[in-house]
Amino acid sequence: MNEGEAEIYKEKDWKDLEPNYAIKIFLTVLYSLILLTGIVGNGVTIQVMQVLQHNGYMQKYVTDHLVSLACSDLLVLLIGMPVELYSATWFPFTSTSGDASCKIYNFLFEACSYATILNVATLSFERYMAICHPFRFKALAGERTGCLIALAWVTSVFVAIPLLFTTGMEGHVIEPDVGPVQNLTFCTNLRERWGVYRASIFVAFILYIVVLVSVGVMCRGMILVLQKTMRPMGGGVNGAEGTPKHESARVKAAKKQTILFLVPEFLG
Secondary structure, three states: OOHHHHHHHHHOOHHHHOOOHHHHHHHHHHHHHHHHHHHHHHHHHHHHHHHHHHOOOOOHHHHHHHHHHHHHHHHHHHHHHHHHHHHHHHOOOEOOOOHHHHHHHHHHHHHHHHHHHHHHHHHHHHHHHHHHOHHHHHHOOOOHHHHHHHHHHHHHHHHHOOHHHHEEEEEEEOOOOOOOOOEEEEEEEOHHHHHHHHHHHHHHHHHHHHHHHHHHHHHHHHHHHHHHHHOOOOOOHHHOOOOOOOOOHHHHHHHHHHHHHHHHHHHO
8 A cells, every 4th residue: 555545544434434324224124125026026927927828828938038037137136135235235345255256246146137138138039020020930939939048048147257257356454553444345346357347348238239229129110010910901981991890800819919019028
């Protein structure tokens, strides 16, 4: 530590930067409610999807994607929130976790976060193929859904791998004659790997933008196809003539496709 850093630490007690006890209690209650809501909500989603598939109300490939999405959301909550509450709220400057646990935490949290994004993308892709290219969708049936879900998780793991090498424990123990005795250690990105860390974050950001734009384009394509399918047929005024008293099978099928499109997209 140079003289300038020593002077700073001599005058600063880092404990003063921690939130007060009332804020810690409030954040603990808030995090607990969010965690409990997420666990219950995703658990119910998994159960409901299984029941709907068993009773034939929803196709298997849709439920598989939604279950995978719910699992990734659940893992993000279970991995991220307890650690964030402990390390960022209660003990922000005195992390007791080792270097290995710090790396594993960052890796798992980011991998599950990327998996959530990619699960939304693969679900949207399957719905896009089913609505806009139904014949090609049926021709590619089989293990397609399982392969897409596996691809989403494997890609997430590969994207998160750099965090195993670019994150770790940073900090030092302040000497008693320099300032208050404090163990200032943080689980963060390593200074000597800052370039690699920045590159990995940039790649992840580009991946997110690509997925976001792709999902938007696919959703627009699906909406256009569904609107065209549900457009009334006939040569009368506003299509009144030629429209049967009861809904045609084509219109009913289009409405069913709309529901099957909107429900997964909303849950995702």
